[in-house]
Amino acid sequence: MNLLEIKNLKMDFGADAEALRAVDGVSLVIGAGETVCLVGESGCGKTVTALSIARLVPTPPANYVGGEILLNGQDVLKMSNGELRGIRGGVVSYVFQEPGASLNPVFRIGNQIRESLKLHKPEKATNEEVIRLLKLVGIPAPESRIKNYPFEMSGGMQQRVMIAMALASEPKLLVADEPTTALDVTIQAQILDLLSDLKRRLGMAILLITHNLGIVGDMADRVAVMYAGQIVELSPAKELLRRPLHPYTKALMASVPKLHGTADRLSAIPGNVPRIGNFPPGCRFAPRCPIARPECSEKIPELVEVEAGRFVRCPFWKNERENITAEAPRRGDK
Amino acid sequence: MSLLEVKNLKVHFPVKHGMFSRTHEFVKAVDDVSFAIEPGETLGLVGESGCGKTTLGRAIVRLVEPTAGNVLLDGEDVTRMNGSILRARRRKFQIIFQDPYGSLNPRMTVEQIVGEALDIHKLTDSKPARQKRITELLKAVGLDAIYAQRYPHEFSGGQRQRIGIARALAVEPELIICDEPVSALDVSVQAQIINLLRDLQQERGIAYLFIAHDLAVVEHISRRVMVMYLGKIVETADAKAIIRDPQHPYTQALISAIPEVDPESKRQRIILPGDVPSPIHPPGGCPFHPRCPIAEERCRTEVPAFREVAKNHFAACHLAGTKIDLPRNPARREAV
Numbered sequence: 015m016n017l018l019e020i021k022n023l024k025m026d027f028g029a030d031a032e033a034l035r036a037v038d039g040v041s042l043v044i045g046a047g048e049t050v051c052l053v054g055e056s057g058c059g060k061t062v063t064a065l066s067i068a069r070l071v072p073t074p075p076a077n078y079v080g081g082e083i084l085l086n087g088q089d090v091l092k093m094s095n096g097e098l099r100g101i102r103g104g105v106v107s108y109v110f111q112e113p114g115a116s117l118n119p120v121f122r123i124g125n126q127i128r129e130s131l132k133l134h135k136p137e138k139a140t141n142e143e144v145i146r147l148l149k150l151v152g153i154p155a156p157e158s159r160i161k162n163y164p165f166e167m168s169g170g171m172q173q174r175v176m177i178a179m180a181l182a183s184e185p186k187l188l189v190a191d192e193p194t195t196a197l198d199v200t201i202q203a204q205i206l207d208l209l210s211d212l213k214r215r216l217g218m219a220i221l222l223i224t225h226n227l228g229i230v231g232d233m234a235d236r237v238a239v240m241y242a243g244q245i246v247e248l249s250p251a252k253e254l255l256r257r258p259l260h261p262y263t264k265a266l267m268a269s270v271p272k273l274h275g276t277a278d279r280l281s282a283i284p285g286n287v288p289r290i291g292n293f294p295p296g297c298r299f300a301p302r303c304p305i306a307r308p309e310c311s312e313k314i315p316e317l318v319e320v321e322a323g324r325f326v327r328c329p330f331w332k333n334e335r336e337n338i339t340a341e342a343p344r345r346g347d348k
Numbered sequence: 349m350s351l352l353e354v355k356n357l358k359v360h361f362p363v364k365h366g367m368f369s370r371t372h373e374f375v376k377a378v379d380d381v382s383f384a385i386e387p388g389e390t391l392g393l394v395g396e397s398g399c400g401k402t403t404l405g406r407a408i409v410r411l412v413e414p415t416a417g418n419v420l421l422d423g424e425d426v427t428r429m430n431g432s433i434l435r436a437r438r439r440k441f442q443i444i445f446q447d448p449y450g451s452l453n454p455r456m457t458v459e460q461i462v463g464e465a466l467d468i469h470k471l472t473d474s475k476p477a478r479q480k481r482i483t484e485l486l487k488a489v490g491l492d493a494i495y496a497q498r499y500p501h502e503f504s505g506g507q508r509q510r511i512g513i514a515r516a517l518a519v520e521p522e523l524i525i526c527d528e529p530v531s532a533l534d535v536s537v538q539a540q541i542i543n544l545l546r547d548l549q550q551e552r553g554i555a556y557l558f559i560a561h562d563l564a565v566v567e568h569i570s571r572r573v574m575v576m577y578l579g580k581i582v583e584t585a586d587a588k589a590i591i592r593d594p595q596h597p598y599t600q601a602l603i604s605a606i607p608e609v610d611p612e613s614k615r616q617r618i619i620l621p622g623d624v625p626s627p628i629h630p631p632g633g634c635p636f637h638p639r640c641p642i643a644e645e646r647c648r649t650e651v652p653a654f655r656e657v658a659k660n661h662f663a664a665c666h667l668a669g670t671k672i673d674l675p676r677n678p679a680r681r682e683a684v
Contacts, residue, residue, distance in 0.1 A: 203619050225535055231609060267609060270609060282536070287534050
């Protein structure tokens, strides 16, 4: 049995006529101890998908209209509030983007970590255990740090505290939602290094949400690329980076400047990321896609396994020009 | 003559503890920085948050007051200008901000935003001429003229950044300070704006001071690159040279810390310990020594000189050129 199985998840914001589909048929499996990256730009639905695993999106406004989220074989969408309290922190823990906003500013960090222990491991809610956790996430002099308030720590240190708090209950799955986006690159390297190390030592699975393809190569076993509420490509990470198949993944990779890059101009993707409620008909990437055909705008393509372990939501992934690096229309905006 | 010459610029902010106490501490946000920009070239400025790169950009256009030093634009000292002269000279240098949401007045239409600059500097003499100029400017940044009557909230982040660029272009500046112009944008939109800035530079010969924390972006757009740490420039070189052959250990770590898309990359990561120290009490000697993997005794006491270590390649490090060679977290690569 897989640790997590999301099956054809559909979620709206609002109901009836005003319903806006934020997640549209997402299926994703995470095995025990596996690291999966969910990549996408703002508004693609990656965060609400991840929050749904512990049903952290309030309903209403959210409205689950289809699908299942099986965590250890049990459907999260059918759980009572009591059962949800058990899995939140107990099975799934979260680390968010802004550590400064996630920590309570008026409590000492030691107390905040102990709170998580009290809920899930009451017998271990001691200072010694808190200090052990802080040591585990590499905070120097943890004995004196437990008395600190969040504002007395730097962003990187705050994120370590968040990770310590998430680990307190020994979860099976750690969901890290853009954990390094608010941090500097040298601090980002520290935190990613810490996550890899913890994963190796504790054997937990990680769902890492990011918009940075560079992080994928370093961290992920498998990667799912999301665009406008749907997964458009799902693949082992190394293979995706070596040879992306979906036109969106290709274009995204080509538009990131690379060190030692020689290209004079970047190959930009024309247009803008579609906003929720404004998704184009048919293939949602079609209006920005360099190989789009008229029929692309008629029907939403299926996510199909085209090679072992590689799924692509584009029927024309194969018979197109090898490289999508051709220059997009100059200054084309719209 | 260089278009812009910055000489020993310092910006120190007083730190007060309580309402009536006297100031006895300073944040040395920019500490003795000198450099020059030639007409039509792009100089990149990289550094982590809190290193003073934004303050440096703002001090050049006098949005914050420099504490000491000179900023010469076309040979004229900007730091000594006042009132109407400063306002008139601002035609020559403009700034584009990081946040495309906060930097446009939500109550003004695009036409008013772009036209305001034209009005202040009295650049058009009739209404039709003003209209025509605004249309031209919007077209130059890739926006249709029909957008002129709309308000900022009707645009996406990338389009707003284009409006910000059109506003800066309105006065035909010789220099634009670009303060993290793409870091708030989606990845797929970043490339559009970077290409736009390059095109405009080629057409109009504008010089840029391009401030960013992303070395790959800065390398892509700049001819020369400066690396800043705790208010000081620690390394300056041609963009290609600084990536290929970084001399300062901080630059080496910064480059190695960038996550790379290429799965075949064998690059090893140098992970710096600790955080950027407080700029109120910067460490003595070399400000980087507490995090530096190759620091020696003299690094703790002697401030390293900013010296030319190779042709046109400057670095502030006693050991410049020494490659960092350490067991670079071997656990990391295994774990992947």
